Amino acid sequence: MLVTIDGKKIKVNKKCTILELATKNGIKIPTLCYHPDLRSDGKCGVCVVEVNGKLMTSCNNDISDGMIIQTTNERIIKQRKINAQLVGCNFEDEEEFRKWLKLSNMPDIDELKFKPHASQELDDSSHDIVMDFKNCVLCGRCIQKCRDIQTVNAICYKGRANATVVTKSLGKKLIDTNCVGCGQCSLVCPTNAIREKESYKEIKKLLKDPKKHIIAQTAPSIRVALGEEFGLEAGISVTGQMVSALKKVGFKKVFDTNFGADLTIMEEASELIERIRKNKDLPLITSCCPAWINFIETFYPEYLNHLSSCKSPHQMFGALIKTYYAQKTKINPRDIIVVSIMPCTAKKYESCREEMSVGGIRDVDFVITTRECAKLIKSFNIDLKLEKKMQFDNPMGPGSGGGAIFASSGGVMESAIRTAHYFLTGKEYSAIDFKVLRGNSGFREASIKIGNKTLNLAIIHSLKNARKILEILKKTRHKYHFIEIMACPGGCIGGGGQPKPTSKEIIKKRAKASYEEDKSLEFRQAHKNPNIIKVYMEFLGKPLGKLSKKLLHTKYSDKSKCGL
Amino acid sequence: MQIKRKTNFENFKVAKKLSPEALIKKVEKSGLMGRGGANFPTGLKWKMSRPAKYLICNADESEPGRFKDKFVLDNNPEIVIEGINIAMYALSTKQCFFYLREEFKKYKEKLEKIIKEKSKYKITIVIGAGSYICGEETAILNSIEGKRAETRHKPPYPSERGLYDEKTCVNNIETLARIPLIFEDDFDNELTLFSVSGDVQSPGVYEERQGITLKYLAEKVGAIDPYAIFFGASGGCIPFQQDLILSYKEMEKTGNFFQTGIMFFNNEKSVPDICRSIIQFFNEENCGKCLPCREGNFRLLQLFQVILKRKWTKEEFQIIQDLIDFVPNGSQCGLGKSSTIALKSAIKYFKNEFDKLIE
Numbered sequence: 001m002l003v004t005i006d007g008k009k010i011k012v013n014k015k016c017t018i019l020e021l022a023t024k025n026g027i028k029i030p031t032l033c034y035h036p037d038l039r040s041d042g043k044c045g046v047c048v049v050e051v052n053g054k055l056m057t058s059c060n061n062d063i064s065d066g067m068i069i070q071t072t073n074e075r076i077i078k079q080r081k082i083n084a085q086l087v088g089c090n091f092e093d094e095e096e097f098r099k100w101l102k103l104s105n106m107p108d109i110d111e112l113k114f115k116p117h118a119s120q121e122l123d124d125s126s127h128d129i130v131m132d133f134k135n136c137v138l139c140g141r142c143i144q145k146c147r148d149i150q151t152v153n154a155i156c157y158k159g160r161a162n163a164t165v166v167t168k169s170l171g172k173k174l175i176d177t178n179c180v181g182c183g184q185c186s187l188v189c190p191t192n193a194i195r196e197k198e199s200y201k202e203i204k205k206l207l208k209d210p211k212k213h214i215i216a217q218t219a220p221s222i223r224v225a226l227g228e229e230f231g232l233e234a235g236i237s238v239t240g241q242m243v244s245a246l247k248k249v250g251f252k253k254v255f256d257t258n259f260g261a262d263l264t265i266m267e268e269a270s271e272l273i274e275r276i277r278k279n280k281d282l283p284l285i286t287s288c289c290p291a292w293i294n295f296i297e298t299f300y301p302e303y304l305n306h307l308s309s310c311k312s313p314h315q316m317f318g319a320l321i322k323t324y325y326a327q328k329t330k331i332n333p334r335d336i337i338v339v340s341i342m343p344c345t346a347k348k349y350e351s352c353r354e355e356m357s358v359g360g361i362r363d364v365d366f367v368i369t370t371r372e373c374a375k376l377i378k379s380f381n382i383d384l385k386l387e388k389k390m391q392f393d394n395p396m397g398p399g400s401g402g403g404a405i406f407a408s409s410g411g412v413m414e415s416a417i418r419t420a421h422y423f424l425t426g427k428e429y430s431a432i433d434f435k436v437l438r439g440n441s442g443f444r445e446a447s448i449k450i451g452n453k454t455l456n457l458a459i460i461h462s463l464k465n466a467r468k469i470l471e472i473l474k475k476t477r478h479k480y481h482f483i484e485i486m487a488c489p490g491g492c493i494g495g496g497g498q499p500k501p502t503s504k505e506i507i508k509k510r511a512k513a514s515y516e517e518d519k520s521l522e523f524r525q526a527h528k529n530p531n532i533i534k535v536y537m538e539f540l541g542k543p544l545g546k547l548s549k550k551l552l553h554t555k556y557s558d559k560s561k562c563g564l
Numbered sequence: 565m566q567i568k569r570k571t572n573f574e575n576f577k578v579a580k581k582l583s584p585e586a587l588i589k590k591v592e593k594s595g596l597m598g599r600g601g602a603n604f605p606t607g608l609k610w611k612m613s614r615p616a617k618y619l620i621c622n623a624d625e626s627e628p629g630r631f632k633d634k635f636v637l638d639n640n641p642e643i644v645i646e647g648i649n650i651a652m653y654a655l656s657t658k659q660c661f662f663y664l665r666e667e668f669k670k671y672k673e674k675l676e677k678i679i680k681e682k683s684k685y686k687i688t689i690v691i692g693a694g695s696y697i698c699g700e701e702t703a704i705l706n707s708i709e710g711k712r713a714e715t716r717h718k719p720p721y722p723s724e725r726g727l728y729d730e731k732t733c734v735n736n737i738e739t740l741a742r743i744p745l746i747f748e749d750d751f752d753n754e755l756t757l758f759s760v761s762g763d764v765q766s767p768g769v770y771e772e773r774q775g776i777t778l779k780y781l782a783e784k785v786g787a788i789d790p791y792a793i794f795f796g797a798s799g800g801c802i803p804f805q806q807d808l809i810l811s812y813k814e815m816e817k818t819g820n821f822f823q824t825g826i827m828f829f830n831n832e833k834s835v836p837d838i839c840r841s842i843i844q845f846f847n848e849e850n851c852g853k854c855l856p857c858r859e860g861n862f863r864l865l866q867l868f869q870v871i872l873k874r875k876w877t878k879e880e881f882q883i884i885q886d887l888i889d890f891v892p893n894g895s896q897c898g899l900g901k902s903s904t905i906a907l908k909s910a911i912k913y914f915k916n917e918f919d920k921l922i923e
Binding site: 033041042043044048055057060078079082083086087114117137138140159161162164 | 712846860893895896
């Protein structure tokens with residue numbers, strides 16, 4: 001096919017949309033409702049171009065032979081200016097809107113001529129997500145995520161024409177819907193109409209209190225994404241700068257959740273071995289992902305016995321900070337505040353669960369997302385890029401590479417298998433990088449031989465695939481031994497609390513950075529981490545021991561909501 | 565009226581003597597054009613859809629000023645069922661959905677009786693939920709599937725991927741009613757049902773050839789002081805001209821879009837007022853999917869409500885004109901693209917009326 005775009009003749013072999021062709025050739029067409037991972041419907045009209053003299057949206061129209069495309073001219077600019085007027089009143093504030101105009105290559109406009117129209121009440125009933133639809137431009141990306149990719153259907157359209165709104169299913173409050181808090185809706189919302197329930201301002205206040213011992217712990221997936229919020233390209237790890245910035249902000253200690261991930265692996269690998277030995281409650285399903293936990297409690301409570309009873313890494317770590325660390329440093333655990341910086345919105349609710357406290361003391365007091373973390377750092381006028389690199393605080397020691405790869409889908413499985421192999425055979429697995437377990441597909445299967453036993457494994461991300469595998473389990477419960485499930489596409493690096501934009505391409509880059517970190521670490525298996533060995537020796541005893549069970553394990557309950 | 569003729573399924577028997585291919589050729593040769601409004605050759609549509617998994621009979625008539633589908637349902641539902649049978653034979657289709665707008669549900673029983681007694685094929689009646697957009701050939705698919713009545717992007721056309729992603733043929737009910745007539749000796753492909761309303765002595769449905777003049781129609785229906793003519797809500801408007809030829813081809817030359825729903829207005833009526841009703845209609849009846857159509861029509865309505873209290877400022881009138889150009893360019897479906905045709909032509913032909921409303 002021969003296509004002319006802005007006067008340049010281009011030969012094209014593969015079918016693609018006008019927008020894709022333009023992007024490939026370095027021409028920037030403004031977009032609003034377009035998202036590379038989602039279906040394009042041409043809803044917002046922002047991406048109009050002129051094709052053979054006719055205006056049409058470029059995101060959902062394919063190129064054809066002989067097309068003459070003009071991506072900008074007076075007529076298009078006029079069209080976009082009116083479009084900007086109609087969109088402008090929906091943005092959270094004018095500053096955000098102006099920023100979008102600039103970033104997306106839209107023409108600038110003078111003053112906003114229209115006022116936003118009637119909208120729904122702000123809904124902050126959920127622990128994780130706030131929905132403020134006065135800013136909604138009805139791009140429908142959130143609904144595509146919630147309905148098509150997560151199969152949760154917590155939000156939907158209501159009404160038609162000018163009365164069309166995005167709203168919570170059946171007109172309920174968000175907390176009463178089936179929402180699992182994964183936050184994928186907030187990750188794709190172009191106007192922040194859907195956002196995480198922020199708590200960084202509260203933390204900012206607490207940071208001024210000298211009596212409080214405030215500790216930050218950062219998830220493995222934060223360091224490979226946070227830089228994007230400060231203008232760095234995706235896939236650049238900013239571990240050292242992040243630690244330094246958080247110290248400047250006022251955190252007494254900055255810990256690495258990788259250590260918690262190592263604990264999880266010790267416990268979960270032991271659990272796997274025990275279940276295989278007893279041939280009970282197989283397959284074992286991972287429990288690190290709180291949105292997945294909400295999902296199974298809501299939609300498939302009959303499978304709760306398959307879940308690992310392990311708390312998620314940051315909760316384990318929190319519990320240990322409030323006990324072991326408190327004892328060692330002689331600080332009253334009531335004066336310790338643990339702030340988890342997570343790629344996740346669902347962890348906000350997780351940390352409030354009753355099961356996630358010991359003796360009335362919560363394991364984790366606050367959870368903030370990567371985006372909130374960036375806002376917190378920026379509010380101190382700190383530019384992350386310029387920070388000197390610093391090491392994590394080291395009271396319990398650094399985590400292993402096995403913890404680092406928790407960030408990507410498949411990481412928990414890989415680390416658990418590294419350790420389970422050692423526990424079962426007394427030997428390390430010959431090839432440490434389990435390439436068979438890595439990949440981008442949301443539904444991966446593999447078989448691995450440990451000793452004389454073959455384990456059937458499955459690695460799942462995004463909840464539509466979780467639903468798929470649970471339906472398979474209904475028919476053949478014994479097909480698998482171990483299943484890893486992450487609610488967000490790509491795992492935590494594609495989490496609902498990660499920087500915007502997040503797309504498949506960006507997720508790949510973040511994953512690469514986290515696997516590189518694993519390789520660079522001295523210890524790559526949780527059970528080899530001397531600090532982990534020390535904690536068990538000094539304090540916890542052994543995996544699945546009495547104290548471990550009390551501090552590091554949890555239980556689940558049926559939360560299915562009848563009638564849905 | 566040919567449309568009222570009782571053919572008693574005799575023509576279906578004749579049609580079945582032909583092979584489906586020959587039958588489609590015959591329909592192509594007859595020159596029958598779709599009567600849903602787009603004037604697409606019926607034979608060609610069948611050729612493209614065959615073998616179709618589904619046939620849809622579209623009786624979601626809801627264009628303002630058009631009521632000819634109702635006329636067919638009142639006067640000759642048998643011929644529609646016969647037409648569907650012929651179409652299903654030609655398209656090798658096993659399932660037809662007969663889509664009735666919600667307000668037509670009273671015909672369901674009558675139709676089901678005819679289907680039970682006469683039809684050789686499975687025809688299922690589907691009742692809509694009262695949305696104008698469901699008459700659009702892709703929104704009707706979503707509606708039948710039980711989804712939100714939004715239009716789909718074309719391509720793929722329903723003939724390639726339609727209902728439940730299968731090849732589907734969507735025909736208007738009048739088109740299907742005319743299929744059996746093709747086998748009659750006096751078949752005339754120009755005969756069309758005109759719905760006439762407004763300031764006339766005898767409003768109603770008239771079967772006339774396309775190509776008649778406006779004068780002829782005005783005399784026939786007893787138009788009283790005709791001043792402005794509106795072709796439905798989406799067809800545009802013109803000042804009354806005696807020699808205007810009513811056909812798709814001729815009307816295209818005027819920049820308007822021919823609709824067989826013709827509304828006469830006398831000079832006591834205000835064109836901007838009529839325009840406001842039209843915007844109000846589209847503001848309530850668009851599907852809400854595309855921002856240009858949804859927000860554009862909403863802002864247009866807001867601006868047209870201004871003149872109920874005061875005159876427009878020059879700036880406001882400029883925004884109106886900008887929006888009129890803007891809405892069709894950014895919208896995906898026929899509704900969005902035609903929602904401002906009437907306004908555009910009204911401002912062009914009745915400029916003096918609008919000028920009076922500007923400061």
